[in-house]
Amino acid sequence: MSKRALKSYLSELGKSELQEQIIELYDKFPAVKTYYDFAFNPKEDKLVQEAKTKISNEYFPLKRKRPKARRSVAQKYIKHFIKLGVDPYLVADVMLYNLEIAQAFASERNVPDAFYKSMLNSFVEMTTFISQNNLLSEYKERLLKIYDRTQSDNWLYMEDFSRALDILD
Structure with missing residues (x-):
């Protein structure tokens, strides 16, 4: 119809x-x-906190021994929030949190190459979202901290992370 x-x-x-x-x-x-x-009854803060808890549990589980480290968990929440119309400021916060927690995980574990490619995709999506929603002034410091850590920790695809920042110009 x-x-x-x-x-x-x-x-x-x-x-x-x-x-x-x-x-x-x-x-x-x-x-x-x-x-x-x-x-x-939006309760956006409660939804964001729930998402952060689930994302954190993917990398640093409380109830099981082995982390699953699935990017898809964060992506599911992010897409859901965008569809619901959650404040873009909060969506960007979850996107940044996802990368921050993934970096903490990668610094403690030996991760496969696919992990870095996946995080690059998240980084590109995050920079695009922040640019489209004019949130750079609010999140520039956190974003650059994530970028600097990719460089200092010698992540794969470092040049691609650099190119992703060009979206912000």
């Missing part, structure tokens, strides 16, 4: 029919419930 057809259909419904449909959508689809829960 096209957006135009949907608008036409919805304009034909009465207020009570429309309310019934929205309640039915809320009951049937978890994504709709999540959207409305967030729209009426």
Whole structure:
């Protein structure tokens, strides 16, 4: 169904029919419930703290011995936050946190080459997001600290990390 057809259909419904449909959508689809829960009671700080805890647990687990170190966990939260419309300032904070915790992990462990490539992708996405949302003044210090650590720790793809900073100019 096209957006135009949907608008036409919805304009034909009465207020009570429309309310019934929205309640039915809320009951049937978890994504709709999540959207409305967030729209009426954002609690962004709580969501961000939960995400940081899960990300940290990926690299430094509390309940198991071995870390999983999956970038996908952080990416899932970041995409979810963007979709929900969480304040870009908080989304950027989670992006930076993800890289900071990954760097702490890499300094303690021997990580595979794929780890560095994955973190490069996160770094590029973060710099792009910060640039698009004009957040450089708020996060410049943390961003440069992450970049400097990639250089001082001799991470693979150092030149690509440097190129990613060009997005900010």
